[in-house]
Amino acid sequence: MRIYATFVYLFLYIPIGVIALFSFNAGRHASQFQGFSVQWYGKALANPFVMDALQTSLVVAFVSALCASVFGTMAAVALQGIRGPVRAAFDLLIYVAVMVPGIVIGIATLIGLVTIFGQLNPILAALWPGAAPPQLAMGYGSLIAAHTLFTMALVIIIIRARLAGMDRALTEASSDLYATPMGTFRQVTLPLIFPAILAGFLLSFTFSFDDFIIAFFVAGSETTLPIYVFSSIRRGVTPEINAIGTMVLAASLILLVTAQVLLRTGRRRG
Amino acid sequence: MSEAAYAPPSAEPAAHPIAEFRGVSKRFGEVLAADDLNLSIRTGEFLSFLGPSGCGKTTALRMLAGFESPTSGEVFLDGEVVNDLAPYRRPVNMVFQHYALFPHLTVAQNIGYGLRQRRPKPPRDEIARKVRAALEIVRLEGFENRRIWEMSGGQQQRVALARAIVNEPKLLLLDEPMAALDRKLRKEMQIELQNIQRRLGITFILVTHDQEEALSMSDRICIMRDGRIVQTGTPRELYDQPRNRYVAGFVGTSNFFDGVVERADAYRARVTLGCGIALEGRVLAPVAAGQAVSVSVRPEQIRLARTATGGETGWEVTILNRIFLGEHTEYLVKHDGLGEFMVLTPRQAELSDGPFNAGERLTASWEATSALVLDNDQAPQAN
Ligand SMILES: Nc1ncnc2c1ncn2[C@@H]1O[C@H](COP(=O)(O)OP(=O)(O)OP(=O)(O)O)[C@@H](O)[C@H]1O
Ligand SMILES: [Mg+2]
Numbered sequence: 001m002r003i004y005a006t007f008v009y010l011f012l013y014i015p016i017g018v019i020a021l022f023s024f025n026a027g028r029h030a031s032q033f034q035g036f037s038v039q040w041y042g043k044a045l046a047n048p049f050v051m052d053a054l055q056t057s058l059v060v061a062f063v064s065a066l067c068a069s070v071f072g073t074m075a076a077v078a079l080q081g082i083r084g085p086v087r088a089a090f091d092l093l094i095y096v097a098v099m100v101p102g103i104v105i106g107i108a109t110l111i112g113l114v115t116i117f118g119q120l121n122p123i124l125a126a127l128w129p130g131a132a133p134p135q136l137a138m139g140y141g142s143l144i145a146a147h148t149l150f151t152m153a154l155v156i157i158i159i160r161a162r163l164a165g166m167d168r169a170l171t172e173a174s175s176d177l178y179a180t181p182m183g184t185f186r187q188v189t190l191p192l193i194f195p196a197i198l199a200g201f202l203l204s205f206t207f208s209f210d211d212f213i214i215a216f217f218v219a220g221s222e223t224t225l226p227i228y229v230f231s232s233i234r235r236g237v238t239p240e241i242n243a244i245g246t247m248v249l250a251a252s253l254i255l256l257v258t259a260q261v262l263l264r265t266g267r268r269r270g
Numbered sequence: 271m272s273e274a275a276y277a278p279p280s281a282e283p284a285a286h287p288i289a290e291f292r293g294v295s296k297r298f299g300e301v302l303a304a305d306d307l308n309l310s311i312r313t314g315e316f317l318s319f320l321g322p323s324g325c326g327k328t329t330a331l332r333m334l335a336g337f338e339s340p341t342s343g344e345v346f347l348d349g350e351v352v353n354d355l356a357p358y359r360r361p362v363n364m365v366f367q368h369y370a371l372f373p374h375l376t377v378a379q380n381i382g383y384g385l386r387q388r389r390p391k392p393p394r395d396e397i398a399r400k401v402r403a404a405l406e407i408v409r410l411e412g413f414e415n416r417r418i419w420e421m422s423g424g425q426q427q428r429v430a431l432a433r434a435i436v437n438e439p440k441l442l443l444l445d446e447p448m449a450a451l452d453r454k455l456r457k458e459m460q461i462e463l464q465n466i467q468r469r470l471g472i473t474f475i476l477v478t479h480d481q482e483e484a485l486s487m488s489d490r491i492c493i494m495r496d497g498r499i500v501q502t503g504t505p506r507e508l509y510d511q512p513r514n515r516y517v518a519g520f521v522g523t524s525n526f527f528d529g530v531v532e533r534a535d536a537y538r539a540r541v542t543l544g545c546g547i548a549l550e551g552r553v554l555a556p557v558a559a560g561q562a563v564s565v566s567v568r569p570e571q572i573r574l575a576r577t578a579t580g581g582e583t584g585w586e587v588t589i590l591n592r593i594f595l596g597e598h599t600e601y602l603v604k605h606d607g608l609g610e611f612m613v614l615t616p617r618q619a620e621l622s623d624g625p626f627n628a629g630e631r632l633t634a635s636w637e638a639t640s641a642l643v644l645d646n647d648q649a650p651q652a653n
Contacts, residue, residue: 169367169370170370170372172357173364173366174372174383175336175337175356175357175358176357176358176362177358177383177384177387177433177437178358178387178388179358179383179387180358180387187383191374
């Protein structure tokens with residue numbers, strides 16, 4: 001059993017290890033290690049295309065994670081007050097949203113948005129008073145929307161779990177002590193679920209930052225970091241790509257660990 | 271905190287009750303958690319709801335706090351119907367069973383929570399002053415900046431109490447506040463709670479299933495069963511004049527001999543037991559011939575003697591077990607017809623007649639006036 005587990009882990013992590021190792025390669029081959037160097041990190045960070053893609057990725061990840069946290073929290077809190085079949089239906093839909101493969105979400109979002117834009121753009125052009133009417137197109141907006149949709153479901157699940165673990169007597173006590181429902185939310189519920197919200201934000205950020213499949217369909221003319229990596233791999237794997245991959249991996253790991261820590265402290269305090 | 275003068279509980283009904291249930295029922299699906307409650311709560315009294323688990327005590331309390339609204343009937347607070355008034359609009363505070371202290375706030379912030387919700391908001395130093403006064407009342411001076419999880423169970427309980435009384439509510443509701451405390455601490459808190467209630471003059475309503483707690487603390491006790499109020503009265507009234515067998519069994523301990531009324535008048539009845547023995551007893555509520563009743567005899571009203579005393583009927587018993595309780599000794603005895611029953615003998619009586627040993631044959635006797643003939647209301651019990 002233990003041997004099997006060891007093999008599985010080796011199989012999973014050796015490629016990642018190799019990428020990280022070769023990112024420190026002094027030579028320019030992806031298959032021969034020719035001494036230690038951090039030159040490729042410098043090259044990657046100096047590459048304007050990389051920096052551009054990084055910026056796009058960061059903006060999309062930040063905004064979509066923010067939207068997902070805010071809307072997800074609102075949805076989770078609202079769902080807490082609902083009972084019966086409506087709640088069951090919502091719960092089911094949320095789990096389905098997490099289970100649906102990214103490629104389906106990508107294609108569905110693409111088709112949906114293209115159809116809507118196709119309908120709206122002529123109307124917008126007709127109504128626009130100026131000479132150059134704005135064109136709705138794929139880009140930042142569609143990226144953020146698609147990522148928000150997917151990660152919101154994650155946030156809802158995390159916060160629902162936190163709310164369920166929270167003693168109902170706490171909100172009752174607040175209400176008993178003259179706090180209005182809004183006051184109770186602000187002074188009791190929000191502080192207690194805040195670690196979960198933050199964890200949800202970090203997970204959403206990580207997901208959006210790492211996502212290639214959905215972004216590939218809905219990014220339009222924008223290039224996120226994963227899309228950049230994908231397109232440059234077609235020209236061959238260089239240590240520069242390895243360096244980028246290693247940096248993304250490190251950042252993601254840090255965020256994920258932070259999210260886990262937050263979720264744990266939240267549970268302990270509650 | 272207004273240091274109200276010592277306000278002794280008044281035995282007389284106050285001019286206007288602080289709270290009242292009028293024909294209140296509450297249904298949760300199939301369960302009738304409160305069934306036609308009628309109760310008037312007097313200003314300044316210490317009232318307990320006593321009953322077994324699931325009998326609807328918490329539900330009654332929650333309807334006063336505003337967490338549940340009655341299915342039918344009316345709840346009055348201070349002379350007004352409050353059936354659907356939100357909890358945060360009621361001049362009522364509650365101490366929760368597991369305290370429900372806010373884990374993200376300090377002790378002082380917890381206690382000041384209710385004050386901070388007031389509009390206009392009281393000035394900071396006023397809140398701080400009141401919080402300090404409340405901490406003093408529950409004897410937790412200097413704990414202001416502690417975190418909740420740094421406090422022991424007993425201390426948390428005091429904080430919960432302080433958080434409620436700092437608001438000077440008209441009515442303080444306590445849902446089994448001592449259930450989580452160990453025996454010694456519970457005794458201490460009981461005395462303290464009683465002192466605080468007397469000192470502040472706030473009306474207290476306590477929910478408990480601990481009869482000793484209810485008996486020692488309350489001005490009045492409301493005995494509940496299956497969502498209904500069986501009897502309300504002072505501890506002494508309930509002990510001396512229970513309405514039926516259920517109340518007698520719940521308030522103190524008693525021996526019950528089940529039988530059927532043979533004949534009865536307004537004051538006494540003769541009851542034939544299953545074994546054929548007939549017992550005489552006092553009647554509190556009218557009973558009719560043929561009615562199923564229990565004859566209740568308190569253990570302390572039974573005397574044990576080596577030789578039969580003249581005048582009373584004596585029962586030949588064998589001692590099965592003896593428990594020495596210090597001031598008293600509790601004997602479990604068995605009579606061939608009556609079955610097993612308890613006898614509580616004071617130390618004084620034993621000094622003259624000596625302690626009795628297991629297996630000894632003795633005579634047990636009691637006066638007919640100390641036996642009560644009670645309606646044997648054995649409706650299906652909640653547990
Ligand atoms: N929110 C609810 N939904 C459904 N049933 C409920 C609800 N609250 C109480 N009940 C039911 O109503 C009955 C009375 O419950 P309640 O909590 O008032 O009992 P209690 O006397 O306080 O018992 P305990 O001593 O165990 O706390 C029980 O049968 C309980 O199952
Ligand atoms: Mg209860």
